[in-house]
Amino acid sequence: MPQARLVRLRNHTLSRLRNPIYWIGVPALLLLTYVILWPVVKLISTTFVWKVQDARLAPQANPGHFTLFHWHRVLASDISLPLFYKPILHSLVVGVSVSVLSLLFGCVLAWFVTRTDMPLKRMISFLIVIPYLLPNWILSRAWLLFFKNSKIGGTPGILQSILHITPPDWLAYGFVPITLTITVHDSVFVFLLVGAALSAMNSQLEEAASLTGASRLTVMRRIVFPLVMPSVLSAFILIFTKAISSYGVPAMLGTPVNFDMISTMLYASMRSRLMTEANVLSLTLMAITMVTIYINQRVIGKHRSYITVTGKAGAQTLTALGRSKWPVASMMTVLMVILAVVPLLILLLQTFMLKEGVYTLSNLTMHYWWGGSDPAINTGEKGALRNDIFLLALKNSLTIAGISSVIAAIVGLVIGYVVARGRQNWLGRTVDQISFLPYLIPGISLAAMYITMFAKPTLFIPALYGTIAILIVITVVKELPFTVKAGSAALMQISPELEEAAQISGASWLTRFRRILLPLTHKSIASVFLLVFIGAMKEMELIILLVTPRTETLTTLTFYYAEKGYDQLTNVILMVIIGIVITVYLLAVRFGKADLTQGIGGSS
């Protein structure tokens, strides 16, 4: 009965189309295919083809033809050891160490802030965001300020000059400082992701465990931690990937002791115009991450459930810390002040110093903020706020960061929905995998491909190149790994029954999303918004290729200043960026219920 089969097929298709996993998942997959997979495929394909330039490396190069030369060169030639194996080992060690440290640091902080009655929560959770606001090279520099030894010359670090202790090389450069600096910078991801998960967790689950006589540590280890596992794992993968792909810190702290990572080798290849080599290197990173994500999917598993937001609500109770309440709070505050406020203040102070490093009152000036042209300073460069393009750049930055962070948060949640609810489904898993790639495609490569892809109208996509839109697109795409992970982790906590209850009341998916899922994940959304906003405000690599003079941003302005060596002006812009982010953060907390310390449902 072919006709019956046809009817069946049609109905099946129809009911699939009605299933949000499919009707969101399929378009999402198509979109991701275009904006991520397609560039990656192109990236892969370049690694198997001779390019004209390859004649430089191999005389046998035959442009346009298939070759395994590049893979061979990276993986199995006499140069492989220093070019690939040593750096990848370093990358992995740094990646794992950073992840582990960040998880420890972030989870503990998150637990204290969300699940206990520790005082000063708001302030502490605010302070935790600050290191992420600072560009990571500032943190590296701050490290050197303390631990620099005579090896790299110049002014010695505080330890050496004041305490006359010569920090050994391993403490001053290489693995240890790289790991610690990235940890301080990125653990906010763990804090926010895991914090959102923790605060949504039904406290009865903890209570039930403590009634069996379990110590707090056991409760943490056996109940709390595994329950927020999706968030922990997401945070782990994010941090791991961020660490292995980070360039600034290892370049500054690793180079003096020849501590190379894949990211630094990759950057070097790119600068030497050995694009294919760079592509091969980034593909190896992608492969590693794919494996990590696969393991993650296995751990999160089919059956295991992480639902902690159920339809039987329980009052959220906070663990009483008792007498240790204040000591804990003070310790955290001090720690965060050292990690966050000190570097920030140093930076701020610098913007008021006419000459760097001269600590006298007369050296203080507002010149770099809004001074006029003075030929004696910076060859007549005006204060940053007086720069003609400052306002334009500010406007552009705000537009890009504002719009893209809102879009990214929503898109992340929507795609996260497919990933979370389609865990058992090939579609969900594929979307999960693909959405993670952007972190590993070097920003420059992605941007370069986007010029080709968006310079001309393709299908229904208009020519976006040269407009702000493309900057928004690429920012959203680049942040997808984070937003999708955050979204899916948050949604995994929510019992599907809550959605079903709305469905049965006749609510369409959109209504369900808007009225049920969005509010239930609002904390996670707020974190996503905030971090994407910060990321977008700081982003440089990605947009530098895509900006045109009309789309100048604050970061391209700092690029200009930095290249000219106008340190104070650079810092002024940085302070402006930080100021904006802090304002946005405070506004979000005030009006967007983006409170990172409170329990769900506004039960305050």
Place this chain on the structure above:
Amino acid sequence: MNAIEITNINVSIHGKHVLKGIDLTIAKGEFMTFLGPSGCGKTTLLRTIAGLQSADEGTLRIGNKEAVNSATGHYLEASKRGVNLVFQSYALWPHMTVYENVAFGLQVQKLPKDQTQARVRVALANMRISELETRYPGQLSGGQQQRVAIARAIVTEPEILLLDEPLSNLDAKLRIEMRAELKRLHHELKTTIIYVTHDQHEAMTLSTQVAVFFGGKVVQVDKPRQLYHRPRTLEVAEFIGNAGLHLNYIEGTIVGSEGGQRLETSLGFLEVDGEVGETGREIILTLKPEDIRLSEMMGPDSLAVHIEAVFPSGSETLVQTRAGELSLMIRVMGDMEVEVGSQLYAKPRMDRINLYDKMTGRLLEVPIQFIQPREELHHENRFSHSR
């Protein structure tokens, strides 16, 4: 018209075959109760009807719409079935106040604001939770949450209302009030109600039909009294009735007699109308504790019994008695002041004795008449037969 027609529905969850060929028809305006042991698939069937669980096989019609048809792959979305469900686990939205939870369905239906407000208020008042309007579910007690869940489902006045143990966390008094409210809905709005409960009293008093489930299958669908008095299998008989464990089982065998067949049991010989089954086959008689009357006076058809134990429980008392090797549990109303060891007279109601095939457990539909005590077994303790 039928509100729901279920034909050969099969459902597997994660490879576990949960519903095994369910056939069930529920007429419009019916108050149907699902009874069955924990884990037998009641919730799953409700979810299938509501459209929250997909069926592997079978068809489901709701009203005159086809909702599920595995053959054609047809599937009607949950939101279009005109069904509402009170979840066993409430499924309250923790981020909405009680008012918002209840108003949600009406807002989705785009009801004007004042009407929404009015209807929500009425529903809350009916559930006795008016004063909790502005609270969040996390700030409510278990029973209060459960009532919010009911209010949320009834406020939209669905054509079909599914309730999954909706009163399990309410006290007796509230439960009676809530039942009255459900009855009102059922009468006034002609809502078809499917009700899952473990409270058999509730099942008996509320429903017009009861479906009994075992292990993913429907084993009996009947009017409550019929079900109570004539359980179709031993399994159902054992399950039904609060008595559960106290049901009196009397073993026996089919023996031949002049008129046809009779049953040899420890009660005595029972005469039956017509053929029961193969001679020699083992059977079981069941007799509920409340179908035996205990009195101080020897009356017609009564049997002398010794009191072995007394279990008072407030409004009624269970008395364990013995007549030779036969042990009988008897239920009496109120307090029974009787001494253990004393002798009383028990009078079973013949028409309430059910006869089952021991092997298959099926009810044998044969009226029973008492004939004669087995003199050789019970010398002193016998029924004095005077008919």
Place this chain on the structure above:
Amino acid sequence: MNAIEITNINVSIHGKHVLKGIDLTIAKGEFMTFLGPSGCGKTTLLRTIAGLQSADEGTLRIGNKEAVNSATGHYLEASKRGVNLVFQSYALWPHMTVYENVAFGLQVQKLPKDQTQARVRVALANMRISELETRYPGQLSGGQQQRVAIARAIVTEPEILLLDEPLSNLDAKLRIEMRAELKRLHHELKTTIIYVTHDQHEAMTLSTQVAVFFGGKVVQVDKPRQLYHRPRTLEVAEFIGNAGLHLNYIEGTIVGSEGGQRLETSLGFLEVDGEVGETGREIILTLKPEDIRLSEMMGPDSLAVHIEAVFPSGSETLVQTRAGELSLMIRVMGDMEVEVGSQLYAKPRMDRINLYDKMTGRLLEVPIQFIQPREELHHENRFSHSR
């Protein structure tokens, strides 16, 4: 020794005064049931005892340890109280299998692996969920989840076990089995049990003591039968007994008489021993439906009544009767085949009539004796008094 001593415990949650000066002493090995309407604070008190809810005022001693003392600010951590709790909402750990959920407590106690395994297996078997060992809570039905929650709490054999409506989602048969298991625990291990239930039958049959709560206060603590027969206030009387709505209220007034005082009611004049209260004061008599016997024969102390309605419910039948302006609800065991409109005889048990002050609702502890019908009101329908 007392297992728990609660003195003047006051608890506020988010500014709502939930527990208002609770005083309660629970002896070691007691099986104490908390009864009370939804939202009265039962769960909150359990949580306070367990150490999950902090008290604003009062002291709490568990065994010989001081657990809470608001005066000194002392507070003993939940994990050190030797208490376990079955949560009303189960609070199963969704990421652990059933086995892991149950084993957790033993693992925390560092029990050797084989012993852990053995004890978990026993607990699961007792809860009839052995075959679900490897499932996750999300893959269980409501009743199965509830049994896992019980297993998890009992497996550690705590000194004090708190159960918050642990059987609400189980069918009658399982419920009886679970109760037996709890009784076993109670007897064998001498566990002190505090039990919250809405099933009054459960409360009556299981417990050695019942505490009745209203609005955050304890209004009566008594043995179950005592509570059942002599509720201390009208409120409690109305709440107790499945009869709830069917309790027979008979209004009356205290009038003076030669010997002292008597009561004028629609039943007739009642003579009391000694003083009841001010003459002229209004009182209310209560009489449970099961404390009236209905028979075909006019016996001693019986009253002729007309049958107005019959509500059969399987194991018992409620009969609504009328004698003049007095309406009486009567409960009879099993099926009652009686025609509406016919006349029968009702015989109330005098010793079961309770007398309350209408104003304060308090029980007046005065034995009642029947004296004489009010001839002027009931000409035909009267009790034939023959004592």
Place this chain on the structure above:
Amino acid sequence: AGSDKGASASDSGANATKTVATTAAPQETVDQLYAKAKEEGKLIVYSTSGRANDAAETFMKQYPGIKVEVSKVKSDQMMDKVTKEQDAGQFNPDVIVTKEVSGAVFEEMVKQGRYLKYLPEDIAPKVEEPFRTQDEAYANYVEFRTIFYNTAHYKEAPVKNWWDLTTPEFKGKVYTADPLSSPAFMDLFTTMVLHSDEMAAAYKDKFGKDIVLQGTENAGYEFIKELFANGLVVLKGSDDVLDAIGKANSEAIGLAVSGDVSKNEEKGWTIQPIYDIKPKTAVPDAGYLFLAKKAPHDDAAKLFIRWMMGETDGKGEGMAPFNQIGSWVPRSDVITKNQVTFKQLNLWTFDGDALYKAAPKVRDFWIKQK
């Protein structure tokens, strides 16, 4: 206004094979150009150097009505950006200000006709070679990598021969910016490899004996190897090197960009570059000026390039940002601010072709040294 006239060979000296797309020598006068440029109204510059911004400001004062928009991009990224844009049919920039990337700009951009050489006839005669005819385009300024020392420590240049760096005196005291991430540094070492004979000669000059290669191919590689063996310290960027040697009374020396000497005052450094090292001080790192292919504002572009060149007489204000200490304008009619003139500088010629081919190999060698 596409004035792409295709390739025309310029045939001279070492770069005989260089095939360069050139915009033909213009007959237009400045006035003619200005008139047409005003119609165009604006122009877009892609520049690696911030100096283009400074020139743009003066340009807009001089030629009102033409708006200059400058985008700052690194030279290698600019290649990608322009290639992709042009391939997609988007012709955005008019003027390109860029440095070489080991010959890649020439190979991948100039040869492909993406960047066009532009040298007005009236200015050409005053331009020093190789930038007049031999090189890929006119360079508006020339810098190079050389050794810097701290004048507070050394009274005179402590290094006269590149091989000095391999002596125990400088063990662990030589800094360089990482050539792996800044190709211009690598170009210097690659050039040494290309001119290994001269390196060998300098070795002999220094140590008085012939060089004995320790498993390397030639004296250039040997130099790199010995540099590493002598504890070369690699830092991230040029500024880090100068920081390392510039502050305090440092005895260390470092490899940095000649132009950085202008930051001395600003940063409080006391450092000087060395302008004469054997066998050659360095290889030039030129800031080239190009017209972009199919420049939409062709005339404005030409006008702007002329402005940056300093106009016909070499006195135009547009040149000021480029004529600084540490960098040289290769025009005979321009007075440099440095003590030595461009001609006096002892530099290798920048052989893009050879560099382009050899760079990866030297880079590999470098990586292996780590």
